[in-house]
Amino acid sequence: MSPKITTELLKQLRQVMKSPRYVQEPVQAYIVPSGDAHQSEYIAPCDCRRAFISGFDGSAGTAIVTEQHAAMWTDGRYFLQAAHQMDNNWTLMKMGLKDTPTQEDWLVSVLPEGSKVGVDPFIIPADQWKRMSKALRSAGHDLVPVKENLIDTIWTDCPQRPCKPLITLDLSYTGVSWRDKIVALRSKMAERKVLWFVVTALDEVAWLFNLRGSDVEYNPVFFAYAVIGMNTIRLFIDGDRLMDPAVREHLQLDSTLEPEFKIQVMPYGSILSELQAVAAGLSPKEKVWLSDKASYALTEAIPKAYRYVTPYTPICIAKAVKNASETEGMRRAHVKDAVALCELFNWLEKEVVPKGTVTEIIAADKAEEFRSQQKDFVELSFATISSTGPNGAIIHYKPVPETNRTLSVNEIYLLDSGAQYKDGTTDVTRTMHFGTPSAYEKECFTYVLKGHIAVSAAIFPNGTKGHLLDSFARSALWDCGLDYLHGTGHGVGSFLNVHEGPCGISYKTFADEPLEAGMIVSDEPGYYEDGSFGIRIENVVLVIPAETKYNFKNRGSLTFEPLTLVPIQTKMIDVNLLTEKECNWVNDYHQKCREVVGAELERQGRHEALQWLIRETEPLIRVQ
């Protein structure tokens, strides 16, 4: 990787920072955050502005350019990558290290008195604007919104904003019609006494209208906003996508409908002026509901007295609790995904062991090939992490030609991958050895497995927040002085984003919502030894009611059911470290893999993979 030369670009940016054509008054600093106007985790190429100006294309980072300086804040995952990708116009600010200043402190230290700091008000979330604006103001500077994105003014070959066709999902997939979702949303709005709700997150728009898109890689979403009133529905979306008869039919655009279900379609770019018009029509006590992650531009369009802001929207919470149709879809998707992985692992064993010609990239491609053979396959749900040996210790690794390693019988192989099917989203990690693992490797793998089981088999009261389960996943590792430096699980969408709120399992997530039956999260403890190997065991699990002997205060209990049904390599397990209960868990799990996935392999006539599955699901025998 050679760094991007940014001298000319920075010169141009510094010019537009002072140009009356773009800014009312010159700005002495310009902030380029990572996100898009919807605060998405994954973004479209046209939104990769920070990568364009700096060369650094990791998933997290904020660039700030002043007249003299250019600085990039990113976290520990990306220190090396950012250092490689950026030329020496840039200073790397290593977040999390003690001596690294915050963006605010740094700005205050380098700016001349009374400076203006510019930012695109659509890209910065309202809560972040508030924090930064306050810090700058107290040091005598001003954070100012710059309407035109200054990167876009110098990005001459900026790709177009994607505007791909939409996919309609019928009731057999969604379980609930978009009309009924609107009714439920309006009832939540009535409860909170708000008259309007602004949908800003892309997956929330997609979920609400039972539509999917492909504007952003891995995330089946499309660029749109929606504004829901008690009697009106406005959908802000571009292109001729709504000319598709299937979409028109789905949204009943040409039907005679009760007015409160009539969807008004408006241009994507008109959201701000329409919101301003809504705001102008408000009387006292009429409120507009927004997420605190909505952009500063849209939040500011509603005068403060009329705003009702919450960290999680009612759509985010409703979307997290999957109904029976979604759950069944997720089950189907996971069985198909397991079929693909059985094929892959069987193929790997045949190729790696005798030939040694399979690289991380080849393995990842082969995984995609097997998945794409399955019904309703749409795309991958994230970039496949296919890593062997020391690459496995890089938690967010993605194989590229420069790092591509060949799988061998001497190293541990870690595959973290998943797909979008029309009926569900998958995300699974398996760690395996094609030769003979060392006693130490087996020991570490078994501790990770114990942690995985401790979460998966946990029984806990209704209303428990996921972060209270995180330590269960670490206890066996902690007992031996080991640990892993990431959370244990994240929410998973239903043919939607592979990472979604508002629930999760992490020592960090204290703002998570309580777990309830129907929610779906991942369970993925790991152990990583820098320079040697990485181990992670990940299933997607469904929150289900648990039967318990007693029922304290009538609260009811919950537990998890694994949706992922892919064998866990028994060769890696030190059976003597398992308790009887843990050993039974593995055997029961494998029995279920054999039955459910075996039947599907049989149905699809994949006999060799079926033989592999049967071999890999032989019961463990624990010597007393």
Add this chain to the structure above:
Amino acid sequence: MSPKITTELLKQLRQVMKSPRYVQEPVQAYIVPSGDAHQSEYIAPCDCRRAFISGFDGSAGTAIVTEQHAAMWTDGRYFLQAAHQMDNNWTLMKMGLKDTPTQEDWLVSVLPEGSKVGVDPFIIPADQWKRMSKALRSAGHDLVPVKENLIDTIWTDCPQRPCKPLITLDLSYTGVSWRDKIVALRSKMAERKVLWFVVTALDEVAWLFNLRGSDVEYNPVFFAYAVIGMNTIRLFIDGDRLMDPAVREHLQLDSTLEPEFKIQVMPYGSILSELQAVAAGLSPKEKVWLSDKASYALTEAIPKAYRYVTPYTPICIAKAVKNASETEGMRRAHVKDAVALCELFNWLEKEVVPKGTVTEIIAADKAEEFRSQQKDFVELSFATISSTGPNGAIIHYKPVPETNRTLSVNEIYLLDSGAQYKDGTTDVTRTMHFGTPSAYEKECFTYVLKGHIAVSAAIFPNGTKGHLLDSFARSALWDCGLDYLHGTGHGVGSFLNVHEGPCGISYKTFADEPLEAGMIVSDEPGYYEDGSFGIRIENVVLVIPAETKYNFKNRGSLTFEPLTLVPIQTKMIDVNLLTEKECNWVNDYHQKCREVVGAELERQGRHEALQWLIRETEPLIRVQ
């Protein structure tokens, strides 16, 4: 209990709320919080103003009186008690119930436009003032400080503020001289670039100067403030307590000292004017360090630009990590405490079983009697919870004549008690049966024990916060659908408050500081069945380094060592529910009780209690 008649008192209060003698402008509402000027958990009789005006004397509650209304906010522990103690001038606001308004919302709903809400600025913590003031201002009202406490103006027989003699603690108890503590504090101040530190919590003043008092029941503290500069020490304290030659010697008041260690003694009441004088002398960038729990009055004395406010003070954090002398003192105190409890339990078995004449109050008194026979005993560390049968299910129960029950062979008995010794503070809960417990009682007890052991034996990385261990205590209960509705542990002082920050073990405590070796907390899971019984098993435990097989990232590991050494009644344990590891834990623990406490019982010639200890520490035998 008959309610206190408050009609006349409320009339008087409403008069002074309008009297120009006490308020600059009339206030339409007056807030009476629970606390004292130091935000203490336990308060002196003269500070029980909320109890005086309302009759409700629980440990938590806030009264608000307006021209028309009188309302009391308290939590679930006190709904019944408050309802009994207050007459019908008062409306009970049940905190935690969905329909109960917050104090701010209620005020906004009942106050006429543009009202003034008064509060004593010494009693309200700065963080609370900020929140309430903001809410009131946004509704057009004003929170105003009322200098003279309005309750005190009508409380004609208000007891005097206590001013009891001081106890000096020498190095053998404290391990560090007050001079060295000042040096360490000044180095923390230099690190944070602050010039002044204001000590407002009573236990922090006591700890800093290695002094103890008895101004507040159960807490060996005295009314005082301190202001520490880089070259000055000011101690604000009343009475002739500093005439005591031992205290003068201890503080070196009459010695020739380097000026930076010369203590200037000032009247308790002069803290505000002295702080204002300090503030007046500050130049830009000179900061004063305060806790965010310091009173609004003291916080406001320092202009905002000069304030450095943190949730935990450096004294709070230093105090929590016990040094070798303190740890040894705590060990000694716990052995003496165990001696007293062995005597008590032996005596109870002899009295309860054949005679049935022991009440909860008699048992509590007897416990105090045995404790008071021990060396360096000072007082109890909290009101003894002595409860049998259904009373055991009331978590904060204290026996009074109206509720006093007789111990019997048919009910579970729960004793939660502790003492202040000059060398340490104890807090221990044991649950026992004097007859034959039912299978169900044993089952519940055993789950609680499993939770107790899970925390006590946990190994976790250095830097782990206590709240991450809370679920370990609940896991066995959760598996059967059971739980308890309180945290698992609190910090414990060293001959200081039995509850202290900044660490703890609770699902609620997300603001806790990381555990480190030398910290001392309680481990006290429980199970309570309303109307039937209560079970709790509590040890005080010391955080110690753990030896582990590996050492990830060189972080080191921690675990707990029980300081409490009182047998856990084996009759209550269902051995078949224990794992081998748990069974060994109990046997090892009992072996240590027998050795350490046995030797002390022997030394004190308490042979009958020694026989009881030996019987109660017979090893459990687990049938495979």
